[in-house]
Amino acid sequence: MQGIYFDNNATTRVDEAVVEVMLPYFTEQFGNPSSMHSFGNKVGLAIKKARMQVQELLGAELDSEVIFTSCGTESDSTAILSALKAQPERKEIITTNVEHPAILTLCSWLEKDGYKVHYLKVDGKGRLDLSEYKKLLTDQVAVVSVMWANNETGTFFPVVEMAEMAHAVGAMFHTDAVQAVGKVPMNLKDTMIDMLSVSGHKLHAPKGIGVLYLKRGTRFRPLLRGGHQERGRRAGTENSTSIVGLGKAAEMAMEAMTFENTEVARLRNKLEAGILAKVPRAFVTGDPSNRLPNTSNIAFEFIEGEAILLLLNKFGIAASSGSACTSGSLEPSHVMRAMGIPYTAAHGTVRFSLSRYSTEAEVERVIQVVPEIIAQLRKLSPYWDGDAPKAEPEKAFAPTYA
Amino acid sequence: MWDYSEKVKEHFFQPRNAGVLEGANGVGDVGSISCGDALRLMLKVEPDTDVILAANFQTFGCGSAIASSSALTEMVIGKTLDEALKVSNQDIADYLDGLPPEKMHCSVMGREALQAAVANYRGEVWSDDHEEGALVCKCFAIDAVLIEDTIRANNLTTVQDVTNYTKAGGGCSSCHEGIEEILVKVMVERGETFKPSAAAQEQEEAKPAGMTNLQRIRKIEAVLDAVRPQLKRDGGDIELVDVEGKTIYVNMKGACSGCQMEALTLQGIQQKLMDELKEFIKIVPTKAGALSRASCHP
Secondary structure (H helix, E strand, O other), X not given: OOOEEOEOOOOOXXXXXXXXXXXXXXXOOOOOOOOOOHHHHHHHHHHHHHHHHHHHHHOOOOHHHEEEEOOHHHHHHHHHXXXXXXXXXXXXXXXXXXXXHHHHHHHHHHHHOOOEEEEEOEOOOXXXXXXXXXXXXXXXXXEEEOOOXXXXXXXXXXXXXXXXXXXXXXXXXXXXXXXXXXXXXXXXXXXXXXXXXXXXXXXXXXXXXXXXXXXXXXXXXXXXXXXXXXXXXXXXXXXXXHHHHHHHHHHHHHHHHHHHHHHHHHHHHHHHHHHHHHOOOEEEOOOOOXXXXXXXXXXXXXXXXXXXXHHHHHOOEEOEEOOHHHHOOOOOOHHHHHOOOOHHHHOOEEEEEOOOOOOHHHHHHHHHHHHHHHHHHHHHOOOEEOOEEOOOHHHHOOOEOO | OOOOOHHHHHHHHOOOOEXXXXXXXXXXXXXXXXXXXXXXXXXXEEOOOOEEEEEEEEEEOOHHHHHHHXXXXXXXXXXXXXXXXXXXXXXXXXXXXXXXXXXXXXXXXXXXHHHHHHHHHOOOOOOOOOOOOOEEEOOOOEEHHHHHHHHHHHOOOOHHHHHHHHOXXXXXXXXXXXXXXXXXXXXXHOOOOOOOOHHHHHHHOOOOOOOOXXXXXXXXXXXXXXXXXHHHHOOEEEEEEEXXXXXXXXXXXXXXXXXXXXXXXXXXXXXXXXXHHOOOOEEXXXXXXXXXXXXXXO
């Protein structure tokens, strides 16, 4: 498909090389890896190889620490529910108020069951206050779940340090690392991170495959019980085709790690600087000095994000927005609200997320198109007048709530 | 991505009457910046005749908010104020060949901007009387505030009650957990506990007091007769097939059958029947599952 895809934090295209290694596992290598015959055995060996490829990408000590799941959300749910089940005497959870819904919705559900959930706040740049975190750490905390990198802004959290702090009070530490894996070099064997979630489709593997990293010795209670797959830690016949694909994608991500952090970062920076140079009243959200190399989240004041996306789409450009409208909810992105971004800017945030397939020409095209789109929508905005916002825009237009 | 009609896209990409209207003498500012949709409607009204000579808008909002604003201006220009005030939010949505349920509030905002602008022209103060909550039932576009208020006002205790009173949960049923949560919350307030098993029981008591089956069927026929001319104008018709307790089976005929608007038409008739019979009934088209089809593709 033609078009410029700058929405790689939503999902990525499966690399052709990944598809190629997967194909035989739909047809000739269709066996069940649990079977005794050679149909199954070869598949079992392929899964073993994939497990080692993922182990390598994560810097895990052992391949048995890699548990294949169906997606990042399953890994998140498994990790948190296991930690609670394994430590019934501990009734508290610490997380942040900018996590992905995979964590936040589960936590608010657990609150109904009587668990106490502490939500760490962030500052205007999306950063945590570790002294607030330290105060909340007690022997009542079963698990801390903090994302490695934020999906909307790309901002990193200091998960390695936070895992050590959690261990000091005997709490388990989980991180939702779906945005970070493949873009950030990891060496989990040297950390105290107990559990980590991976999603295949964020790193050019297919959708429907994920990983839960489980450090050896971490007490564990499976979510799905049944057969002995994944050493009894995740029952259900293996998605062997996708596991093989994820293995290949992990290997390729390992090879591209430097490229992601140099070339992709350079393109992202060029895109961001190019847009900001031409568009007034626009700013980067999150912490630009400490974030994923591929992500740029820009707030365009006084206009609404869905309208921006529709116009971008008309030019064949794909991005995403934190506006309420794009999700059908009533509030703009919880991440933007947590950072205290005013409504008039939060609704106009647009996330551009690049990949190693993004090109210089694409970046230049987007830099050319975006300012026109923003100007076009601002002409319709009741806050805007000519080429600048009205004086005291919040007073110039203060609608009756409807 | 939203499934916007071509008409919505067209009004979004080429909005009519956008920008400041010089010499406007009626201005309505409505919307909510927290929700991300707000609109200023500007009218130029001829004082002698009350005819709207010009209408412009400025909108902070999504594609359907801009399209609804644009459509609204086209719809009211040339009308008198009283005629314009007859434009309902459904008329705006229809003008745009429909809006997704999550986006119906954009048409509501348009209607309210119109009321506010007319009030402003007449020197009156317009106050908004509705509050919007999170969308719970996507099939029928019913939000949490409406469900909560209805539960409270009528002492409802079951999901079925909520469906009977608001239609929420009457389609695909995936919002039943959400409805139960609201029930739990409101029932706790009045010192009761929500019992999921209570739902099944009260189902089967049928006809309301004081009406024989014959009287009931005659009433139903009378309602259908009343809507028939409208359907016939569009080349369709409706026929009563059977009445079984609270379920009324009908045949949609001619152009009505399989029409995209069939579900909407049936919902309207269902409402009229409920008003007339003073009880909850369900209208079921016998030839095709029109209502359920609408439910599954909100």
